[in-house]
Amino acid sequence: MQTTVALVESPGQEFTLSEVELDDPRPDEVLVRIVATGLCHTDVTMRSMLPAEMFPNVFGHEGTGVVERVGAEVSGIEVGDHVVLSLRSCRTCAACRAGHVGHCEQTLVLNYLGYRPDGSTTHHRAGQPVLGSFFGQSSFARHAIAHPDNCVVVDPSLDLTLLAPYGCAFQTGAGTVLNVLRPGPGDSLVVHGAGAVGLAAIAAAVAEGVDTVVAVDLLPSRLEAAAALGATPLDPSTLQGASVVDRLRELTGGGATYAIDTTAAPSVVREAMQALAPRGTLVALGLGAEEYAVDAVDLLQGGKTLTSSVEGDSDPLEMVPRLVAMREAGRFDLDHLVTTYPFADINRAVEDLHAGRVVKAVLVW
Structure with a gap:
């Protein structure tokens, strides 16, 4: 079938709406009509980080939509289901069996390399392959091929536009708190960077009753959002030379x-x-730096831990419903962080995200 995608033709280029051919779903695949897709820094970063041979490419990994076709081998998902799309995992390797699907042994092939495990692409143009399968979805598109392991069925009464960030950003921030750190009331948490991921972490920590939550950022609007969620805001530029x-x-x-x-x-x-x-712990979630230098004496004498997390060590089939339930109970209210854009305005959304004019841009058809 033909569908419209937001295509990146070569490294560092802007997104352009283009018509491509999308494969019919295979027996183990699902065809989703995309309603909305969150814009994540990862989408923007990857279009500059990948080598030239990995273009043209279709990104997008926070898709939501309605299932239009289901492969014969798929169970638990039906035509008409409303779904939130997230990362893929094989569900059979040792990491997956242990519940660490973000560290699946097949993660690169299933999420980042641009094609199916057999080397085929889901998209073509003029008879030539177009790379996609980003996070097993490539949802910067009107239609996406997804899979049972990254399709989370949700209540059709819920607004899919507001649920798009739950596939990655909100899941990553909240999951890091709920799955990795697991703080209690007597603990303290400092979140450096109060974007969508950071604010989701703050919301989860406050929901868990953490006594002290501090948000560090340079943008007043994001610090205001953090304060509204219950965090103490800190703008380093206001310290007048004092130590952060x-x-x-x-x-x-x-x-x-x-x-x-x-x-x-x-x-x-x-x-x-x-x-x-x-003995404190820092979880690094940002993408973009090649290396981090730490104070070795501070690290060794303090017995501190620097670690990382993929999607907050979440299994989206479990975490997305958990967060949606918290949202419905009023314990995870981030709807106000979403700003919507028509898909045709994707490059404006990127500019606004970089400029800090929005917290979470969501593209809608």
Whole structure:
């Protein structure tokens, strides 16, 4: 079938709406008519990081939509179901069996390389392959081929536009708190970077009753959003030369039990580590830096941990319904963070995201 996609023709280029051929779903695949797709920094970053031979390419990994066709081998998903799309995993390797689907042994092939495991692409144009299968969906498109392992069926009464960020951004932030750090009321959490991922982490921590939550950012609008969720805002530019580390230690009673970095800025990661309490843990979530330098003495004497997480160590088949239930109970209210754009305005949405004019851009057909 023919469908419209937001295509990147070559590294670093803007998105352009183009017509391509999309395969019919195979027996183990699902065809989804996309209603909305969240715009994530990963989509924008990957279009510049990948080599030239991996273009043209269709990105998009926070899709929501309605199932139009189901392969003969698919169970648990039916035509007409409303679904949230997320990352793919094989469900059979040791990591998947242990519940760590974000660290699936087949992650690269299933999510990033642009084709199916057999080397075929789901998209073609003028007889030539177009790479896609991004996170097993490539949902910057009117239609996407997805799979039972990354399709989460949701209540059809829910607004799919507002649920798009649950496939990645909200799941990553909240999952890092709920699955990785698991803070309690007596703990403290500092979130560096109050974008969609950081604000989701803050919302989850507040929902869990964490006593002290601090948000660090340079944008007043994002600090206001963090404060509205229950965090103490900190703008480093207002400290007039004072140490960010010292201020964070003051706010957390000597150092934070936990911290999350979404900025991928090496200097911020270093400060985040230094502001931890002894035996504290920092989870690095940002994509973009090639390496991080930490204070070795601080690390060794403090017994601190620097780790990372993929999608908040979440299984989307479990985490998306959990977060949606928290949302319905009023314990995870992030709807106001969403700003919608027509798909034709995808490049404007990218500009607004980079400029900090929006927290979470969602593209709609």
